[in-house]
Amino acid sequence: MSTAVESNAAETVVVMEQVEKWFGRLHVLRGVSLSVRRGERIVICGPSGSGKSTMIRCINGLELHDRGRIVVEGRELRDDPRLLRTIRQEVGMVFQSFNLFPHLTVLENCTLAPMKVRGLSREAAEARAMEYLARVHIADQARKYPAQLSGGQQQRVAIARALCMQPRLMLFDEPTSALDPEMVREVLDVMIELAESGTTMLCVTHEMGFAERVADRVIFMDRGEIIEEGPPAVFFNQPKSERLKLFLSQILHRA
Amino acid sequence: MAPAPSRPARPLASARERRAWLISASVTALLVLLIAWVAWRFLAWAVWHAVWSVPAGPDGAPNTDACRAALGEGACWAVIGEKYRFILFGFYPYAEQWRPALVVLLFIGLFAASLFRRFWHPSLFVVWAGALVFSAALMWGGFAGLPFVPADQWGGLPITLFLATVGLALAFPLAILAALARASRGLPLLKGLSILYIELIRGVPLISLLFMASVMLPLFLPPGIEIAKLLRAQIAFILFAGAYLAEVVRAGLAALPKGQYEAASALGLSYWQSMRHVILPQALRHTVPMLVNTFVGFFKDTSLVLVIGIYDVMTTARTAILEPRWQGFGIEVYLFLAVIYFAFCYSMAGASRRLESRSATPLAATEEPA
Ligand SMILES: Nc1ncnc2c1ncn2[C@@H]1O[C@H](COP(=O)(O)OP(=O)(O)OP(=O)(O)O)[C@@H](O)[C@H]1O
Ligand SMILES: [Mg+2]
Numbered sequence: 001m002s003t004a005v006e007s008n009a010a011e012t013v014v015v016m017e018q019v020e021k022w023f024g025r026l027h028v029l030r031g032v033s034l035s036v037r038r039g040e041r042i043v044i045c046g047p048s049g050s051g052k053s054t055m056i057r058c059i060n061g062l063e064l065h066d067r068g069r070i071v072v073e074g075r076e077l078r079d080d081p082r083l084l085r086t087i088r089q090e091v092g093m094v095f096q097s098f099n100l101f102p103h104l105t106v107l108e109n110c111t112l113a114p115m116k117v118r119g120l121s122r123e124a125a126e127a128r129a130m131e132y133l134a135r136v137h138i139a140d141q142a143r144k145y146p147a148q149l150s151g152g153q154q155q156r157v158a159i160a161r162a163l164c165m166q167p168r169l170m171l172f173d174e175p176t177s178a179l180d181p182e183m184v185r186e187v188l189d190v191m192i193e194l195a196e197s198g199t200t201m202l203c204v205t206h207e208m209g210f211a212e213r214v215a216d217r218v219i220f221m222d223r224g225e226i227i228e229e230g231p232p233a234v235f236f237n238q239p240k241s242e243r244l245k246l247f248l249s250q251i252l253h254r255a
Numbered sequence: 256m257a258p259a260p261s262r263p264a265r266p267l268a269s270a271r272e273r274r275a276w277l278i279s280a281s282v283t284a285l286l287v288l289l290i291a292w293v294a295w296r297f298l299a300w301a302v303w304h305a306v307w308s309v310p311a312g313p314d315g316a317p318n319t320d321a322c323r324a325a326l327g328e329g330a331c332w333a334v335i336g337e338k339y340r341f342i343l344f345g346f347y348p349y350a351e352q353w354r355p356a357l358v359v360l361l362f363i364g365l366f367a368a369s370l371f372r373r374f375w376h377p378s379l380f381v382v383w384a385g386a387l388v389f390s391a392a393l394m395w396g397g398f399a400g401l402p403f404v405p406a407d408q409w410g411g412l413p414i415t416l417f418l419a420t421v422g423l424a425l426a427f428p429l430a431i432l433a434a435l436a437r438a439s440r441g442l443p444l445l446k447g448l449s450i451l452y453i454e455l456i457r458g459v460p461l462i463s464l465l466f467m468a469s470v471m472l473p474l475f476l477p478p479g480i481e482i483a484k485l486l487r488a489q490i491a492f493i494l495f496a497g498a499y500l501a502e503v504v505r506a507g508l509a510a511l512p513k514g515q516y517e518a519a520s521a522l523g524l525s526y527w528q529s530m531r532h533v534i535l536p537q538a539l540r541h542t543v544p545m546l547v548n549t550f551v552g553f554f555k556d557t558s559l560v561l562v563i564g565i566y567d568v569m570t571t572a573r574t575a576i577l578e579p580r581w582q583g584f585g586i587e588v589y590l591f592l593a594v595i596y597f598a599f600c601y602s603m604a605g606a607s608r609r610l611e612s613r614s615a616t617p618l619a620a621t622e623e624p625a
Contacts, residue, residue: 062517081526089523099518103536112532113522165522 012071013038013169013200014059019068021054021224028054029065030224036169036202041195043211043232044204046221047247052204055221056171059202060084060091073168089117092162096174098154100146106133106157107142110164118165125164132160136190152183156190163194170194172203206251212236220244304329308336319580326583334584335591338575342591345410345566351402355413358390362416370606387421406485410566412595414485418557418567422492423500423550429493430500435530437501438508449501456498461559464491469563488560496553503545507538547607551600568595 014036021029028051036042044052057063058070061077061084070077072087101109110129114120120128133139136156138149146154155175162170175191176184188210195201195214205211211218211232218235220228220243228244229235239245306325312318322331335342343359344352365386368374394413397403436442436449456464468491469484511534519529539546558569566574572592576585 060521062521084520085523085525088521091521093518093521095514095518097512097514099512099514101515101518101533101537103540113524116528116532117523161522 011037013040013073014202015069015071016055016059017069019055019058019065019070021051021058021063021065028224029058031068032221032224032226033068034219034226036200038168038200039198040200040216041214042202042217042219043215044202044219044221045206045208045211045247045251046227050221051224052221053173056093056173056202056204059169059171060088060093062093085117089165090168092165092167092170094155094158094162094170094172094175096178098146098151098158098178100154100158100161102146105143105145106138106149109146109157110161113161114164128166129160129164132163133157135163135193136160137186150183151179152186155179155183155187159187159190159194168200170199170201172201172205174204174206176205176207208236208251220247222247300328301330306331306333309333317580322584330587331584332587334576334581334587338581338588339591341411341575342568342572342588343411344413345571346408347410348402348404348408351396351404354393354396354401354404355409355411358393358413359416361386361390362420366602366606370609383424387424390417406483409485411571412568414560414565414567415554415557415569417485418489418492418560419550419554421489422496422557423553425493426496426500426553429497430504431535433497433501434504434508437505452494453498453501456494457502461491461495461556462562464495465559465563467491484563485565488563488565492553492557492560495556496549499549499553500546503542503549504538506545507542508534510541511538543610544607547603547610551603554599554603555596568592 012035014034016032016034019029019032020027032051032055034055044056046052054063058065058077059072064079065077073090075083075087077083077087100106101112104112107126107129110133111120111122111125114125114128115122130139130142133142136159138153138156138160141149141153141157146157149157155178159175172191176187179187184207188207191201191203191210192214203210203215215232217229218232219226220235220241222243228239228241235244236248239248304325306322306329309317309319309321309331317333317337319331319333322333325331340349340352344355347355365383369379369383390413392398393401394409395404395406433449433453436445437453439446465488468487472487472490515533515537516529519533524533557567560567561570561573569592572588576582576588
């Protein structure tokens with residue numbers, strides 16, 4: 001198994017092997033294995049508390065796994081601040097609650113890490129920030145503070161902020177769940193553009209329309225396990241497990 | 256206001272409403288009368304019957320008979336005129352008192368300048384540090400023809416300003432480090448030390464810390480090494496203020512949503528980078544009112560150094576009225592002192608309001624604390 005990993009290193013962005021994670025006595029990830037190829041777009045869904053967030057947070061070390069192996073861009077994750085920082089530079093993350101820095105302007109939010117972590121000059125960082133802000137259609141708000149923007153705008157800034165580090169992989173944790181319905185569209189549109197430009201992404205979401213349109217693979221998690229996965233056409237139309245059938249009927253009824 | 260439309264003026268409807276109005280009106284009238292009476296009495300004492308200066312007696316010393324005659328009737332402001340130099344500058348040689356005066360003006364000027372955002376620049380720290388060194392040098396003298404004045408002759412307002420400014424300037428970084436250590440998860444030893452420091456100091460009154468610094472510290476030092484009394488008081492003061500400020504900073508850190516920490520680390524920022532650029536700027540701004548509150552408290556607490564024989568402005572004032580000739584005129588001196596303290600503390604409160612209104616806009620938080 002591990003030889004396959006190394007020989008495919010150029011093509012494989014993330015490998016998780018038999019990852020286990022406990023919160024105290026709560027067993028949150030139970031033997032999760034997953035490998036993500038470059039350019040692949042993966043959507044993860046599952047009931048609340050099934051461990052979706054925990055799984056993707058293990059990939060950039062916001063949570064540390066207890067057992068198994070996680071390899072990101074050829075580096076195995078360990079509890080080592082230096083290594084974690086190196087890996088995080090290559091992994092962008094977008095949170096449900098945006099988590100923009102409220103004391104910095106939109107532009108400063110986007111230039112902070114490129115300047116401090118990548119060592120870009122202010123001019124270079126600002127030029128890059130404006131480029132990505134334009135890509136998420138919000139360049140005209142660059143001088144504003146996050147609190148002056150709508151939720152949808154804030155989330156697009158958060159996406160731009162992550163992109164400014166030019167990561168090899170983007171993680172999204174329910175990026176549209178905290179948004180008013182009329183703002184979901186603008187954020188999804190940006191994510192679709194991103195997916196179509198070949199960005200490798202792992203996205204936890206219940207937006208099944210998005211999954212059908214851009215995902216190469218959809219993954220269903222329940223109680224800390226990957227129960228089923230497949231291309232969207234198969235995943236949605238011919239679910240095999242009872243749990244996925246139940247889950248799909250629930251979310252489709254809700255929608 | 257435009258006259259009300261034709262609705263007939265409603266008579267005060269019920270007896271109950273009438274009675275309520277009557278009560279509130281008479282209470283107001285009573286209060287006005289009371290305030291007027293107190294103000295009248297105070298003005299009579301402080302202005303009309305006051306003795307503003309006293310003649311010199313045959314021996315050249317001031318003759319306070321006029322003040323004695325007015326005792327209880329009018330204030331004796333002459334005591335301030337006679338003693339203000341001693342109150343402000345203590346036993347500092349009379350002819351050299353322009354030096355502490357200059358130091359006080361320098362401090363006031365710098366404090367005022369520090370309030371303006373225009374001057375908020377890293378170089379402000381350099382200016383402050385330079386000013387502190389310059390002030391100490393000027394107080395000591397011993398160069399450029401300035402006579403040397405040992406620190407035990409310093410006294411009055413410069414001492415208060417020194418202790419408060421240097422104390423808070425050094426306590427603040429100490430507080431940030433202690434708060435970060437206490438909030439950290441990775442380093443249990445550091446965390447334990449910080450908790451020990453904060454809780455130990457907070458469990459002890461400042462007075463006993465000052466006593467320990469002045470009496471016990473020398474016992475622990477190897478013979479031959481001596482730390483000036485003022486420095487010892489300063490150290491005690493820094494440790495004390497640091498522990499309290501640490502708790503204020505910690506509250507600010509705890510109030511930040513967890514997402515801020517996560518977003519900063521997810522971008523690859525190191526611990527110190529996240530602290531410096533993301534966490535502390537927000538945590539400290541949220542705690543400005545609390546910080547200023549603590550600052551004001553410590554400014555006043557500097558007066559406790561009297562217990563170890565340092566002549567801050569409170570002690571010089573008390574000493575000034577020990578002289579038999581001036582005994583009995585404590586009220587005047589304490590009023591003078593109160594005005595000084597009030598001026599400084601009120602300015603700090605005003606500064607706090609300025610800072611808050613400045614930082615309020617971009618910080619209208621968009622998320623709930625985690
Ligand atoms: N830091 C933590 N400490 C303790 N328990 C946690 C922690 N984070 C998550 N959990 C628990 O772990 C389980 C999995 O959580 P996780 O957030 O990964 O689920 P999820 O699939 O993302 O759910 P949701 O759809 O609600 O976001 C839940 O039972 C949750 O309560
Ligand atoms: Mg989640």
